[in-house]
Amino acid sequence: MNKPLTMWEYADLNGVTRRDFLKFAGWIAAAAGLEASAIGSVVHAMDTKPRLPVVWFHGQECTCCSESFIRSSHPIVSDIVLDKISLDYTETLMAAAGHQAEEALHNTMKKFKGEYLLLMEGSIPIDDDGVYCCIGGRTMLDIVQEAAADAKAVIAWGSCASNGCVQAAKPNPTGAKPLHEVISGKPIINVPGCPPIAEVMAGTIVHLLAFDRIPQLDGLGRPKAFYSRRVHDTCYRRPNYDAGLFVESFDDENARRGYCLYKMGCRGPVTYNACGAIRWNNGVSFPIQSGHGCIGCSEANFWDNGPFYQHLASFPGFGIETTADKIGVVVGVGAAAGIAAHAISTNIRKRKLIQEEIKSSTESDAKGGA
Amino acid sequence: MSTRIVVDPITRIEGHLRIEAEIRDGKIVDAYSSGTMVRGFEIILKGRDPRDAWAFTERACGVCTTVHALASVRTVEDALKIAVPPNAELIRNLMFCAQYLQDHVVHFYHLHALDWVDVVSALKADPKKTSEIAQSISNWPNSSPGYYSDLQKRLITFVESGQLGIFANGYWGHAAYKLPPEVNLLGVAHYLEALEWQKEVVKIHTIFGGKNPHPNYLVGGVPCAINIDEANAINAERLAYVGTLFDQAADFVNKVYIPDLLAVAGFYKDWGAIGGGLPNYLAYGDLPMNGYGDPTKFKFARGAILNRNLGKVHEVDGRDAQEIEEYIAHSWYEYSDGDAAGKHPWAGETKLKYSGPKPPYEHLDVEKKYSWLKTPRWKGNPMEVGPLARMLVSYAAGHQEVIDIVNATLKQLDVPVAALFSTLGRTAARGLETVLVARWAKEFYNQLLANIKNGDTRTFNKDRWEPDSWPAEARGVGMTEAPRGALSHWIVIKDKKIENYQLVVPSTWNASPRDPKGQMSAYESSLIGTPVKNPDQPLEILRTIHSFDPCLACAVHLYDEKGRYVHQINTF
Numbered sequence: 001m002n003k004p005l006t007m008w009e010y011a012d013l014n015g016v017t018r019r020d021f022l023k024f025a026g027w028i029a030a031a032a033g034l035e036a037s038a039i040g041s042v043v044h045a046m047d048t049k050p051r052l053p054v055v056w057f058h059g060q061e062c063t064c065c066s067e068s069f070i071r072s073s074h075p076i077v078s079d080i081v082l083d084k085i086s087l088d089y090t091e092t093l094m095a096a097a098g099h100q101a102e103e104a105l106h107n108t109m110k111k112f113k114g115e116y117l118l119l120m121e122g123s124i125p126i127d128d129d130g131v132y133c134c135i136g137g138r139t140m141l142d143i144v145q146e147a148a149a150d151a152k153a154v155i156a157w158g159s160c161a162s163n164g165c166v167q168a169a170k171p172n173p174t175g176a177k178p179l180h181e182v183i184s185g186k187p188i189i190n191v192p193g194c195p196p197i198a199e200v201m202a203g204t205i206v207h208l209l210a211f212d213r214i215p216q217l218d219g220l221g222r223p224k225a226f227y228s229r230r231v232h233d234t235c236y237r238r239p240n241y242d243a244g245l246f247v248e249s250f251d252d253e254n255a256r257r258g259y260c261l262y263k264m265g266c267r268g269p270v271t272y273n274a275c276g277a278i279r280w281n282n283g284v285s286f287p288i289q290s291g292h293g294c295i296g297c298s299e300a301n302f303w304d305n306g307p308f309y310q311h312l313a314s315f316p317g318f319g320i321e322t323t324a325d326k327i328g329v330v331v332g333v334g335a336a337a338g339i340a341a342h343a344i345s346t347n348i349r350k351r352k353l354i355q356e357e358i359k360s361s362t363e364s365d366a367k368g369g370a
Numbered sequence: 371m372s373t374r375i376v377v378d379p380i381t382r383i384e385g386h387l388r389i390e391a392e393i394r395d396g397k398i399v400d401a402y403s404s405g406t407m408v409r410g411f412e413i414i415l416k417g418r419d420p421r422d423a424w425a426f427t428e429r430a431c432g433v434c435t436t437v438h439a440l441a442s443v444r445t446v447e448d449a450l451k452i453a454v455p456p457n458a459e460l461i462r463n464l465m466f467c468a469q470y471l472q473d474h475v476v477h478f479y480h481l482h483a484l485d486w487v488d489v490v491s492a493l494k495a496d497p498k499k500t501s502e503i504a505q506s507i508s509n510w511p512n513s514s515p516g517y518y519s520d521l522q523k524r525l526i527t528f529v530e531s532g533q534l535g536i537f538a539n540g541y542w543g544h545a546a547y548k549l550p551p552e553v554n555l556l557g558v559a560h561y562l563e564a565l566e567w568q569k570e571v572v573k574i575h576t577i578f579g580g581k582n583p584h585p586n587y588l589v590g591g592v593p594c595a596i597n598i599d600e601a602n603a604i605n606a607e608r609l610a611y612v613g614t615l616f617d618q619a620a621d622f623v624n625k626v627y628i629p630d631l632l633a634v635a636g637f638y639k640d641w642g643a644i645g646g647g648l649p650n651y652l653a654y655g656d657l658p659m660n661g662y663g664d665p666t667k668f669k670f671a672r673g674a675i676l677n678r679n680l681g682k683v684h685e686v687d688g689r690d691a692q693e694i695e696e697y698i699a700h701s702w703y704e705y706s707d708g709d710a711a712g713k714h715p716w717a718g719e720t721k722l723k724y725s726g727p728k729p730p731y732e733h734l735d736v737e738k739k740y741s742w743l744k745t746p747r748w749k750g751n752p753m754e755v756g757p758l759a760r761m762l763v764s765y766a767a768g769h770q771e772v773i774d775i776v777n778a779t780l781k782q783l784d785v786p787v788a789a790l791f792s793t794l795g796r797t798a799a800r801g802l803e804t805v806l807v808a809r810w811a812k813e814f815y816n817q818l819l820a821n822i823k824n825g826d827t828r829t830f831n832k833d834r835w836e837p838d839s840w841p842a843e844a845r846g847v848g849m850t851e852a853p854r855g856a857l858s859h860w861i862v863i864k865d866k867k868i869e870n871y872q873l874v875v876p877s878t879w880n881a882s883p884r885d886p887k888g889q890m891s892a893y894e895s896s897l898i899g900t901p902v903k904n905p906d907q908p909l910e911i912l913r914t915i916h917s918f919d920p921c922l923a924c925a926v927h928l929y930d931e932k933g934r935y936v937h938q939i940n941t942f
Binding site for chain 1: 376377378379380381382383384385386388406407408409410411413414418419421422425426429430431432433435480484489524528531533534535536537538539540541542562565566568569572573575576577578579580581582583584585586588590591592593594595596597600601602603611722724726728729730731732733742827828829830832835907908912
């Protein structure tokens with residue numbers, strides 16, 4: 001077997017000039033939000049590293065994470081897969097099947113012991129000896145525990161692997177568990193969302209490649225770069241909330257003006273994700289921009305925190321500076337308090353309008369609406 | 371002597387699928403298809419708000435995202451007697467079309483092509499000749515000798531790195547690969563181009579539904595509002611974006627996908643006589659031109675064909691308790707009144723009851739229960755669903771556009787009508803309907819523009835949004851055509867909550883285990899008679915199984931007739 005090429009050697013073979021290579025390294029640093037002074041370390045990292053061996057597992061999932069991943073626009077996925085990593089096992093894309101597929105997996109686990117990156121898409125069912133998800137006659141639990149033992153680091157893709165997602169919703173018929181509940185002793189990066197945004201997935205991998213270390217994580221193991229702000233705090237409709245301008249019914253006059261979707265059940269105020277900042281599919285839109293409230297798909301237990309169209313009973317009135325670490329997981333109770341609390345904590349100019357809004361909102365709540 | 375082979379995991383699919391097949395004298399004589407993963411959606415949905423069901427069920431599949439959401443909102447609307455405004459129907463159609471365009475192209479290049487295209491052979495190609503071939507079949511601009519030469523260099527560098535990634539351990543060099551190196555290089559080039567292209571067309575979902583995968587839907591309409599004088603709504607810029615994306619998609623389909631499909635098919639005409647399987651085809655039809663309530667005005671016709679008789683289209687009624695029933699004789703479930711009877715989905719039950727071997731296991735007990743899939747039947751008949759079923763039902767129903775494109779393709783490839791009933795026919799049908807969908811998308815798009823021009827901007831019907839307006843009990847069925855075939859949801863609503871919810875999905879029809887009468891479903895049936903040159907490299911099994919575009923993960927291992935792993939001799 002040839003010695004794996006470093007990223008620079010690889011680029012050089014492909015006819016990339018050193019000058020362009022340095023520009024690319026600068027771009028990676030910029031994409032990861034680094035200061036200009038860090039570009040040197042990016043260049044050094046890419047000069048000396050072979051492509052990172054990666055294995056990608058599928059447990060109880062719908063493959064939306066894989067689909068999201070291939071939507072990445074920067075970098076584009078063919079460049080990631082051909083030039084930046086070596087994706088040695090992925091049931092979605094790999095040419096091999098059956099025992100040849102398993103052989104590819106075991107070759108990587110053996111040859112790159114302690115060096116490969118393990119990506120987990122999907123939850124892992126543990127009830128009834130794990131029979132609810134088997135591959136090649138083995139349980140997912142068995143497979144992932146074996147592979148995780150010798151992995152360098154582990155990424156839990158999506159809400160399934162990060163928090164259990166839909167199959168873990170009540171009554172969780174198969175005992176579906178997120179990755180961090182079934183393996184231990186390895187750094188795990190949780191990248192929740194159903195699915196996560198493509199560029200967030202690619203960005204997490206780029207971070208590992210460029211800096212050879214896991215990104216800064218919050219208390220729930222999520223990269224701070226993408227999960228430190230509430231959707232509410234990065235939402236372009238936020239000024240409507242602050243001004244008390246709300247959609248009262250889908251396709252009403254207020255909806256056609258793009259007012260705030262809080263009363264339609266929007267979970268933006270309790271959801272940490274980058275949808276408002278990065279947006280989806282190369283920045284085209286995100287759920288709120290397209291008229292539907294956020295359903296909170298990156299938060300643990302969001303399926304059981306519904307119904308989706310019932311607006312949040314309340315949430316603590318914390319300011320835009322507060323991060324997930326300080327607040328933790330937020331679940332609200334007690335109807336009208338929500339808007340009132342938020343109104344107090346926010347610097348609002350249109351106080352009168354908001355007072356009226358609270359009044360009418362309280363009245364409609366009392367009637368059991370929303 | 372016969373050899374029992376197991377393929378698990380079957381890769382390049384969605385989900386977890388395992389195939390066990392018996393091979394005698396180089397051909398498959400028996401086959402068993404098993405879904406090896408379950409999540410219990412139907413159990414989880416009980417007691418929830420029916421308006422939320424689309425979001426849960428959409429997560430049944432992220433590859434054919436949106437289709438379960440569409441089936442779900444239609445199911446609830448059917449139960450609550452909600453008619454959606456014309457614009458909502460059109461926007462749903464546009465999202466449906468965008469899904470087909472993306473999904474079928476990705477299936478062809480990224481899930482199916484490597485069964486026909488030998489990547490390693492492309493290293494030997496003469497880029498100049500590839501360029502000549504490319505320019506002879508299409509005027510797609512990326513076709514110069516330099517373009518192919520650069521790509522080949524990139525491939526060589528990749529292979530020389532020693533890290534083959536997704537291409538490691540493929541069946542490269544297998545005798546069943548028949549394309550010349552130059553065509554293989556063309557295939558690899560378009561594999562990469564399609565990978566980059568597919569992220570564009572889905573932006574139509576992002577515009578109307580906020581994200582992809584898993585855009586947002588809404589019972590009663592669509593969540594996006596139209597206001598051509600507002601930045602925060604569907605306006606002229608958003609609509610122009612959609613129009614451009616559809617134009618680009620049609621370009622890719624007509625200049626890359628279809629020329630490639632026909633070029634590749636020309637080398638594999640023998641597969642027009644392999645993999646036919648069941649003689650029965652079912653399509654619910656879709657793409658309403660006059661609202662979902664009028665199936666006679668669907669672009670894809672609704673109906674069933676029995677015994678390959680294209681002279682007769684049988685009517686299909688999802689509400690009739692005698693038509694669609696699900697069996698569990700070979701599935702890891704139990705029914706309250708015994709496992710022999712079939713159940714119409716409104717009376718459906720989902721109680722998981724695993725009785726297979728304790729993992730790790732080498733093979734399943736196929737005489738008993740062997741899958742997490744239930745077995746649906748239409749009037750007792752096993753039915754194939756998917757692109758081939760759709761095209762055949764529309765063909766038989768007299769849809770002229772379908773008849774024209776099918777006939778023209780048969781003529782171009784110089785193959786008989788019987789070649790439709792095959793692995794190749796299935797793969798070709800998928801391409802042909804993609805051409806039609808790209809065309810129809812523009813019709814729906816122009817209709818939407820015309821409606822807006824005429825002052826109709828409604829996208830939502832709020833009459834029965836509030837649960838207070840619902841009856842104490844209601845039942846509904848919602849049907850659609852997922853890219854992979856006929857998809858339907860059934861709901862029973864009681865006291866404003868979901869009392870029962872059942873999904874019968876395309877891969878349940880196609881990939882299910884035998885029914886109580888021992889009748890095979892489509893996967894198993896289509897494998898019978900399939901040649902397998904080398905049981906250790908069952909490329910032919912992948913070709914036929916992938917021609918269905920499976921929506922669950924497959925796994926294949928090789929066994930000899932005593933159930934021992936054959937492959938252990940050449941690994942480790």
